[in-house]
Amino acid sequence: NWTGELIYEGKAKRVYRVDNEFLVMEFKDEVTAFDGARKEHAPGKGRLAAAQTAFLMGLLGRHGIRNHLVDWDGDRKILVRELRMIPIEVIVRNYAYGSFLKRMPLMKPMTKFSKPLVEFHLKSDELHDPLITTDDIIEAGLAGQEQLNEIISIALRVNEILSDYMVSRGLMLVDFKLEFGFDKSNNLVLADELSGDTMRVLINGRHLDKELFRKGASAMDLVKSYEEMNKILGVPLNT
Numbered sequence: 001n002w003t004g005e006l007i008y009e010g011k012a013k014r015v016y017r018v019d020n021e022f023l024v025m026e027f028k029d030e031v032t033a034f035d036g037a038r039k040e041h042a043p044g045k046g047r048l049a050a051a052q053t054a055f056l057m058g059l060l061g062r063h064g065i066r067n068h069l070v071d072w073d074g075d076r077k078i079l080v081r082e083l084r085m086i087p088i089e090v091i092v093r094n095y096a097y098g099s100f101l102k103r104m105p106l107m108k109p110m111t112k113f114s115k116p117l118v119e120f121h122l123k124s125d126e127l128h129d130p131l132i133t134t135d136d137i138i139e140a141g142l143a144g145q146e147q148l149n150e151i152i153s154i155a156l157r158v159n160e161i162l163s164d165y166m167v168s169r170g171l172m173l174v175d176f177k178l179e180f181g182f183d184k185s186n187n188l189v190l191a192d193e194l195s196g197d198t199m200r201v202l203i204n205g206r207h208l209d210k211e212l213f214r215k216g217a218s219a220m221d222l223v224k225s226y227e228e229m230n231k232i233l234g235v236p237l238n239t
């Protein structure tokens with residue numbers, strides 16, 4: 001049953017409640033950047049991003065990373081387990097790029113870090129997702145120290161699995177964003193999406209991800225590069 005009550009609508013996704021255990025995430029055919037300031041209709045993008053998310057969550061699941069994915073409808077929707085979400089974005093970086101360079105302009109773009117960096121941002125469009133410390137998170141009661149340690153270790157493991165897979169396909173994983181929640185037994189579970197909207201992926205120095213749109217490419221060109229990314233990753237076009 002792929003329908004239910006609409007409980008959330010964001011810039012690129014809608015979430016429906018199926019029952020008290022499962023939700024449906026629907027990926028919209030929209031692309032936005034700069035906190036929604038640039039927005040374009042992107043026919044076909046929802047299905048490609050749903051396929052990427054389903055494929056990569058499946059890959060992580062086979063490597064023992066607990067995540068919310070249950071099923072994909074072969075189109076723009078995935079069925080997921082409902083979680084109590086932690087309102088933070090966890091970013092893992094392998095190379096100096098993006099907002100890292102804005103706050104640390106002393107490094108040359110695309111310098112490889114001596115080890116992957118893990119950072120936390122508060123989810124808040126109004127405040128533009130500010131960088132926060134682990135102490136901030138603990139003081140605000142969003143998570144405890146042990147839970148943060150577990151989040152960091154899962155995030156680094158996810159980075160290893162994804163980076164290895166990308167390298168085997170001739171791609172480079174620059175950075176990506178993760179979100180976590182707790183299930184009913186209070187286990188930490190990887191949630192949300194893993195797509196060209198939330199990762200920076202290069203082939204021979206060329207972006208296949210949303211950076212293209214941030215830098216001025218059209219929505220149509222972005223959809224084409226998501227198609228290319230899926231082909232290279234071996235993401236199936238149906239279930």
Ligand code: C5P
Binds near residue numbers: 089100200210
């Ligand atoms: O912009 P920044 O360099 O902080 O982005 C790091 C990574 O996190 C990029 O792969 C970007 O696509 C992702 N990200 C995201 N959602 C945000 C901010 C960043 O998926 N709100």
